[in-house]
Amino acid sequence: MPTAACRLLILALGARSVRTILALLAILAALVGSPSAGLAQTVGFAQVGSESDWRRTFTASVMHEAAARAIDLMLFNAEGDPGRQVAAVRDFIRQGVDAIVIAPVVLSGWTDVLEEAKTAAIPVFIVDRAVDADPSLYVARIAANFNLEGKLAAAWLAQESRGRCSILELEGTAGSAAAVERKRGFAAIIAEFPDMRVVGATAGNFTRAGGRAAMERLLADRGQGPPLCAVFAHNDDMMFGAIEAMTAVGLEPGRRPLTVSVDAVEPARQAVEAGILNATVELKADIGGEIFDVVQAYLKGRRDFPKWIVIASDLHVKRP
Numbered sequence: 001m002p003t004a005a006c007r008l009l010i011l012a013l014g015a016r017s018v019r020t021i022l023a024l025l026a027i028l029a030a031l032v033g034s035p036s037a038g039l040a041q042t043v044g045f046a047q048v049g050s051e052s053d054w055r056r057t058f059t060a061s062v063m064h065e066a067a068a069r070a071i072d073l074m075l076f077n078a079e080g081d082p083g084r085q086v087a088a089v090r091d092f093i094r095q096g097v098d099a100i101v102i103a104p105v106v107l108s109g110w111t112d113v114l115e116e117a118k119t120a121a122i123p124v125f126i127v128d129r130a131v132d133a134d135p136s137l138y139v140a141r142i143a144a145n146f147n148l149e150g151k152l153a154a155a156w157l158a159q160e161s162r163g164r165c166s167i168l169e170l171e172g173t174a175g176s177a178a179a180v181e182r183k184r185g186f187a188a189i190i191a192e193f194p195d196m197r198v199v200g201a202t203a204g205n206f207t208r209a210g211g212r213a214a215m216e217r218l219l220a221d222r223g224q225g226p227p228l229c230a231v232f233a234h235n236d237d238m239m240f241g242a243i244e245a246m247t248a249v250g251l252e253p254g255r256r257p258l259t260v261s262v263d264a265v266e267p268a269r270q271a272v273e274a275g276i277l278n279a280t281v282e283l284k285a286d287i288g289g290e291i292f293d294v295v296q297a298y299l300k301g302r303r304d305f306p307k308w309i310v311i312a313s314d315l316h317v318k319r320p
Contacts, residue, residue: 044092065288130177150185165229211238215245236268
């Protein structure tokens with residue numbers, strides 16, 4: 001029974017006035033018989049954190065869509081901590097939510113808690129990132145193709161540099177699907193060009209401060225190496241930090257070196273038009289609607305979902 005209906009039933013059982021009881025039961029009957037009665041009423045959402053502009057926009061989209069659909073959203077911010085995120089999912093299970101949505105911090109470590117959710121008959125939906133658990137333990141993954149994002153960035157860079165480029169790479173959180181797959185996709189394309197290579201790489205953890213610190217380390221380690229052709233960052237926030245670090249040592253990001261990142265948040269699109277950022281691959285953040293379309297359809301009885309519902313990506317460069 002939906003959460004709202006349960007609350008009304010409790011009120012009705014505790015009421016002393018016959019008139020009050022009848023009124024509450026009438027509302028209860030309307031709720032139970034309404035077309036929305038089978039939809040999700042309480043959804044637990046275990047979010048990665050709030051480390052970037054993209055992540056904050058994504059959270060806002062989920063919250064807005066939940067409110068628009070009268071869904072009782074239980075939001076947990078893991079602040080980048082996989083252990084806290086798993087504990088939050090266990091708490092959702094204990095509370096008996098109708099569905100669980102997880103944007104996982106890292107790929108691994110999910111099998112046990114997903115099995116617990118399955119035993120409790122609570123459907124789980126993986127969003128944004130990915131897990132390496134058995135796909136039978138969740139309904140579907142709703143996310144972009146991170147590998148393709150890396151390939152799009154590398155293909156643009158190969159064309160722009162004519163296949164000759166020394167590259168520094170700012171990686172996302174170690175073990176996260178986004179970092180693993182963007183790196184893998186980028187490497188697959190530049191491997192086709194003998195004169196393109198990554199000459200330095202380190203993690204910036206998807207944050208602006210992390211990106212700046214990582215770039216400072218990479219520049220210090222390079223010393224007087226070959227001319228730097230480009231910087232590839234796994235997200236826009238790290239690139240903004242890297243741009244600060246490059247500017248501080250006299251480099252001209254957008255000219256020398258070229259700059260390409262992922263997310264295409266609004267500040268990044270503005271930086272593209274300003275010529276500071278050459279290209280950014282869009283990772284759509286406003287996907288609350290797509291997520292709850294799947295969650296609510298499942299709770300109404302639909303079962304024919306693909307295991308991976310792909311959110312399209314695109315490349316943004318300066319408009320002519």
